[in-house]
Amino acid sequence: MKLALGPVLYYWPRETVLGFYHSVALAPIDIVYLGETVCSKRHELRFGDWMEVAETLAGSGKEVVLSTQTLIESESDLRTLRRIVDNGRYTVEANDMGAVRLLAGRTAFVAGASLNLYNIESIRFVATLGASRWIPPVEMSSAQLTNLVPQLPAGLETELVVYGRLPLAHSARCFTARRFNLQKDACEFRCMDFPDGLPVNTREDNPLFTFNGVQTQSARVCNLVHALPEIKKVGIDVLRINPLRAHTLPVAELFRRAIERPAELGPIAHELDALTGGPACNGFWHGAAGMQALSPAGSA
Amino acid sequence: MQLVSPAGNLPSVRAATDAGADWVYFGLRDDTNARNFAGLNLDAAAAEAAVRYAHARRVKVLLAVNTYPQATGADRWKRAIDTAAELGIDAVILADPGLMQYAAEKHPGLTLHLSVQASATNYEAINFYRERFGITRAILPRVLSVAQIGQLAAHTQVEIEVFGFGGLCVMVEGRCALSGYVTGVSPNTCGACSPGSAVRWQPTPAGLESRLNGILVDRYTDHEKAAYPTLCKGRYDVAGQTYYAIEEPASLNTLELLPALQRMGVAAIKIEGRQRNVAYVTQVTRVWREALEACARDPERFTVALDWMDALGKLSEGQQHTLGAYSRPWK
Numbered sequence: 001m002k003l004a005l006g007p008v009l010y011y012w013p014r015e016t017v018l019g020f021y022h023s024v025a026l027a028p029i030d031i032v033y034l035g036e037t038v039c040s041k042r043h044e045l046r047f048g049d050w051m052e053v054a055e056t057l058a059g060s061g062k063e064v065v066l067s068t069q070t071l072i073e074s075e076s077d078l079r080t081l082r083r084i085v086d087n088g089r090y091t092v093e094a095n096d097m098g099a100v101r102l103l104a105g106r107t108a109f110v111a112g113a114s115l116n117l118y119n120i121e122s123i124r125f126v127a128t129l130g131a132s133r134w135i136p137p138v139e140m141s142s143a144q145l146t147n148l149v150p151q152l153p154a155g156l157e158t159e160l161v162v163y164g165r166l167p168l169a170h171s172a173r174c175f176t177a178r179r180f181n182l183q184k185d186a187c188e189f190r191c192m193d194f195p196d197g198l199p200v201n202t203r204e205d206n207p208l209f210t211f212n213g214v215q216t217q218s219a220r221v222c223n224l225v226h227a228l229p230e231i232k233k234v235g236i237d238v239l240r241i242n243p244l245r246a247h248t249l250p251v252a253e254l255f256r257r258a259i260e261r262p263a264e265l266g267p268i269a270h271e272l273d274a275l276t277g278g279p280a281c282n283g284f285w286h287g288a289a290g291m292q293a294l295s296p297a298g299s300a
Numbered sequence: 301m302q303l304v305s306p307a308g309n310l311p312s313v314r315a316a317t318d319a320g321a322d323w324v325y326f327g328l329r330d331d332t333n334a335r336n337f338a339g340l341n342l343d344a345a346a347a348e349a350a351v352r353y354a355h356a357r358r359v360k361v362l363l364a365v366n367t368y369p370q371a372t373g374a375d376r377w378k379r380a381i382d383t384a385a386e387l388g389i390d391a392v393i394l395a396d397p398g399l400m401q402y403a404a405e406k407h408p409g410l411t412l413h414l415s416v417q418a419s420a421t422n423y424e425a426i427n428f429y430r431e432r433f434g435i436t437r438a439i440l441p442r443v444l445s446v447a448q449i450g451q452l453a454a455h456t457q458v459e460i461e462v463f464g465f466g467g468l469c470v471m472v473e474g475r476c477a478l479s480g481y482v483t484g485v486s487p488n489t490c491g492a493c494s495p496g497s498a499v500r501w502q503p504t505p506a507g508l509e510s511r512l513n514g515i516l517v518d519r520y521t522d523h524e525k526a527a528y529p530t531l532c533k534g535r536y537d538v539a540g541q542t543y544y545a546i547e548e549p550a551s552l553n554t555l556e557l558l559p560a561l562q563r564m565g566v567a568a569i570k571i572e573g574r575q576r577n578v579a580y581v582t583q584v585t586r587v588w589r590e591a592l593e594a595c596a597r598d599p600e601r602f603t604v605a606l607d608w609m610d611a612l613g614k615l616s617e618g619q620q621h622t623l624g625a626y627s628r629p630w631k
C-alpha cells in the first residue's frame with residue numbers, strides 16, 4: 001500500500017505552507033495532493049507557487065497530484081479550474097463533475113471523494129473517462145468497499161482516508177466569517193486564525209463539528225489504523241492522511257511503519273492514539289454514525 | 301416559468317394538479333428517493349393513478365430517483381427507472397451517473413432531469429451531464445446567487461430549475477454528510493437527513509431539549525418555539541458564543557426574485573416539501589401559480605402581494621423567510 005498526503009484543507013500562512021512541504025519532501029510519503037480545495041478567496045499561494053512546490057516535491061520522488069476546488073460557483077472559479085487542468089505536467093484530482101468534463105478523455109485523473117461514486121456503474125463510468133484512481137465518499141463503509149473493490153476495472157486504484165478530520169459538507173456560506181459577524185466578501189481571512197479549524201461544540205461542550213470557512217468537518221479525527229489488516233484485505237491501494245497543523249509527519253511515519261511492519265501494529269496504533277490526543281472516530285468505516293469510535297478500531 | 305410542485309402521496313398529487321402546478325414530483329416508497337420517510341411516497345399503484353390523474357389534466361409527472369444507488373442493492377434503483385418508463389412518467393430526476401447511463405441506454409425515450417443532489421453548481425458540470433446522458437433540465441443547489449444563476453444559464457442549453465420556496469439546505473445538496481456523521485443515515489446513502497427515528501425530545505429544568513442520536517441540537521426556553529432538530533439548524537457553542545452557528549431555521553421564499561429569474565431564462569421554479577401535507581401543497585401551489593402568472597404578464601410592474609406573503613408565512617418553517625444564497629446579505 002502507498003501512502004498519500006491529502007491537500008492542506010485549512011488556510012495557513014504562506015511560510016507555514018512552504019515549510020510544511022519542505023518537510024514533506026523528506027517524509028516517507030509516496031503521493032502528495034496540492035492546492036486550495038476549499039475557498040477561492042484564499043491566496044497565500046497562487047497557481048505559480050503551487051507549481052513550484054509541486055516541482056520540489058516531484059524532484060524528491062513524490063507523485064504530485066493537483067487538487068481542484070470542491071465547490072465551483074463562478075467564472076473565476078472556472079478559470080482557476082482550467083489552469084489546473086491545463087497544467088501540462090501533473091495529474092489532477094477532480095473534485096467536481098465540471099473538472100471531470102475538462103479532464104475526460106485527455107489525461108488520467110483522480111476521481112475525488114466529492115464526486116459521490118457510490119456504486120460500480122458510476123465508478124466504471126469515470127474509469128472509462130480516464131480515472132486512474134478513485135476516492136470513496138466519506139460515508140462509505142468497509143462492507144461496501146468489500147463489495148466494490150473486486151469489481152473495479154483493472155488498473156483503477158482505490159484510495160481511502162485513514163487519518164485526519166473528515167470534510168462533511170460544503171456551503172456557499174462561510175461559517176467562520178459568520179461567527180465573527182463578518183460578511184464573506186470582507187471576511188478578513190479570519191480562518192487563518194484557526195490553523196486546525198474552528199471547533200463547534202454542543203451546548204454540553206461535546207465536540208461536534210469543525211468550521212473551516214465554507215467547509216464543515218468532523219470534530220473528531222478519523223483514525224483507521226486499527227483497521228489496517230482489514231483495509232489491506234479489502235484491497236485498498238493508497239492510504240490518505242488529511243493534514244493537521246501538528247504531528248502530520250509523525251503520523252505519516254507511523255502509518256508507514258504500520259504498512260511495512262504489520263506485526264508491530266499494536267504498539268504503533270498506541271503511539272498514534274497518543275499523538276491524536278482526544279478520542280478518534282471510525283464509524284463510517286464500520287457502517288455506523290461517522291462520529292462513533294467502534295472496536296476493534298476504537299480504543300482496542 | 302413553469303411551476304414544479306411536491307407530492308408525498310396521491311391526494312397531494314391531485315391537490316398540486318388542481319391548484320395549478322405544471323409538473324408534480326414524487327418518489328417511490330423506498331430509499332431510491334431523498335424523502336425516504338415512513339408513511340410517505342407512492343407505491344406503484346398510487347403512482348399509476350397519479351400519472352392518470354395528472355395527465356388527464358395536462359400536468360406532467362416527475363419521479364424522483366435522486367439518491368445514490370449503494371454498492372449493494374443497486375437493482376432497486378434500476379427497477380425504479382423501469383417503473384417510471386412503464387408508467388409513462390414524463391421525466392425522472394436523477395443524481396447518480398451510473399443510473400443516468402442505465403436510464404439513457406435502457407429507456408432512450410425517458411427524459412432525464414439532473415437532481416439537486418448531483419451538486420452541479422457550474423455550467424461545466426451541467427454540460428457534462430448533457431453531453432454524456434442527454435439531461436434536458438438541471439435543478440440547481442441552493443448555494444448560487446441570482447447573478448451566478450444568470451451566468452450559468454447563459455452558458456448551457458440545459459433548462460434551469462431553481463428552488464423557490466420551502467425548506468432550505470444551506471449546504472450544497474449531495475455534498476452534506478452531517479447527518480451521516482451523527483446518525484449513520486444521510487440523504488446520499490439512505491434518502492433521509494436527521495431522521496425522525498434518531499430524534500428525542502426531553503423536557504429538562506433548563507428547557508426542552510432536542511437531541512439527535514444523543515447529540516444535543518438545541519434547547520428551548522418556555523417562550524421559544526421548538527423546531528425539528530435538523531443538524532444544520534441547531535444552536536451550538538463556537539468560540540464562546542451560543543447561536544445558530546450554521547443557519548437560522550427559516551424557509552426559503554424567492555417570490556420577489558421572480559422577475560430577475562424570468563429575465564435570466566430560468567425555466568422552472570421548484571417548491572420543496574414532499575413531506576408536507578395536502579393543505580401545504582394546495583396553498584403554496586396556488587400562491588405560486590398566481591405569482592408566476594402575474595410575473596409573466598408584466599414583469600416590470602410585478603410586486604409581491606401581501607396576501608401571498610401571509611399565506612406562505614403561515615406555512616414556513618419557523619415562520620421566517622429568507623432569500624437564502626440568491627441574495628447574499630452575508631456576502
